Amino acid sequence: MSGKKRQVDQSEREAQSLRLWLRLLGTSRSIEEEVSVRLRTRFESSLARFDLMSVLNRFPDGVTMSDLGRHLRVSGGNVTGLVDRLEREELVQRVAHATDRRSSMVVMTEHGQNAFKQMATEHRQWLTDIMAGLDMAQIDKLYDGLDHVRTSIAAEQERTSRKEAS
């Protein structure tokens, strides 16, 4: 009878995994949507632009286009378009690279820095408001739980890439 039991467990595990994923995706999209709407209505901006400016804020000396793509985990073509539009609004600027003529360093303009500071302050408050129903212990537990998922994804990707290589 233990064969049957294992089958039921496996099916239950699959159902639970799927349910967790759908809840995770739904929660994440709800917050993304809420934050997107606020960035648009308050600042005529977007998550993509805010994320890009966050990276530039962390590296005041500038970041190359390709490093931007790596930090944001998006393609080079995407970075080109985002920087083009932010540059048109004079929030960021491409600066010639000192030694590599293929490369450009992207930096925030002073206008960009001021705009980002305002956005970051409000953004922080929005997230605090959104999480207001959880106490600090719950937040910590959830954070740790998500960290387990992160580790588990990495392990699965490791398994998959090893299988593909063979």
Place this chain on the structure above:
Amino acid sequence: MSGKKRQVDQSEREAQSLRLWLRLLGTSRSIEEEVSVRLRTRFESSLARFDLMSVLNRFPDGVTMSDLGRHLRVSGGNVTGLVDRLEREELVQRVAHATDRRSSMVVMTEHGQNAFKQMATEHRQWLTDIMAGLDMAQIDKLYDGLDHVRTSIAAEQERTSRKEAS
């Protein structure tokens, strides 16, 4: 001195809320990317298409364009484009509404149903593999934690909409 203590707590709460959001977003995007890549390479499909077909699978008698938009939480224009492309590949079909000439019912074709069944089976297994590092108790706890966030978002949206109305 309790004023100072409260300030520190508040700042700590903001930092934790932001950290949780960044982890939630990162985890969700990692899985989305993993699933997207697999849907593309295995089935030449995408999350958007899979989600749309999931709704049609739940409602075998068909769903109107506007109901599709509501279920998927996307705009009408987006639904039009997705259904156009799926219809071109004969995975779904627009059928005239029985009584409302403005409306069309979208249904899956038999080809679409077969394709969806295959995708759903593998999709379920992918998520199980991705969550393989967590035991069932951890999955349940995480699910409950995310449910708290869901409730908290709803409460915040309630607060915001009440404020805007006044």
Place this chain on the structure above:
DNA sequence: TCCATTTACTTTACATATAAAATAAATGGA
């Protein structure tokens, strides 16, 4: 030095997303 290869970035074609305007049909009073 020369050149094959790699690296950095842009361009192109396309999918997916929104908001806003357009179109057409249904609906609910006066």
Place this chain on the structure above:
DNA sequence: TCCATTTATTTTATATGTAAAGTAAATGGA
């Protein structure tokens, strides 16, 4: 019945995303 309003969908303009091809510069041996 008539018409103002609402509802259902599409169209348009634009942003954001990818993959793949193209361009130009750097790099690392022979």
